[in-house]
Amino acid sequence: MLPPEPTATPDALFNQSLAKGLQVLCAFQAGHRSLTLGDIAARTGMTKASAQRSVHTLQRLGYIGKHPSTQRFGLLPRVVELGFNYLEAHPLIAAAHSYLAQLARDSGETATLTEHNGDHMVYLAQVLTTQHIPVLTPVGTQVPMYASSCGRAYLSQWPDAQAQPWLERMPRPARTRATLTQVPDILARLQRCRDTGYATNCEELFLGDMGIAAPVLNLRGQVVGAVHVAPPTSRWRMDDAQARLAPLVVECARAISRLAPL
Incomplete structure (x- = not known):
């Protein structure tokens, strides 16, 4: 996801x-690991000259490199420092x-801590299962709020008065045939989470992948993140996952909430 274009409001x-x-830096993603200068200009909306200045500066600072044979640009390991410092x-993360x-x-499944970032939830910390997982979602992965259990x-x-306009504003493409994209349907899932203490997702983001999540609150009762597990459909039916895994997820979220900073 590229950062938003600068606002038109004057800001000295x-x-x-x-x-x-x-x-x-944000132009480079999983599907665009290497880019030409023209690609970078197109993906950022810059002129080629402006993109060249930015790329040159990032090269000098060690964040971007140029392949000697293809002449295409790519991120260098130093970029990891930016995220790691955060x-x-x-x-x-330390509390969780x-x-x-x-x-x-x-649970026998991968456990993940996530945090709100724009229209997405970003993976902050994760403890992996030793069993097979159908989808690799490492720390730094972002998933859309409307279709993910953690979101x-x-x-x-x-409250719905706040969630509804937020959902209506954000893009809600169908990631699979199972994805809920209509706001009333998603609001109904939010109410179910309020009633049960946990949210679900069954193959709405990735085929073969489910999610069970619970919110993390700080001592003021404000939501600061979510915890989820991702049981695959190859090992679990949703009814069984809810019965056996949801109580574990809810308890984990509550334990983290007791230590969550204000």
């Missing part, structure tokens, strides 16, 4: 050059680690 402190550099200093490990051990768990802590 806004640094256009820095914004363009960040747009260039994760290393995040107090919720032991509980995620226990959830993974007790629904997070949104369930908002």
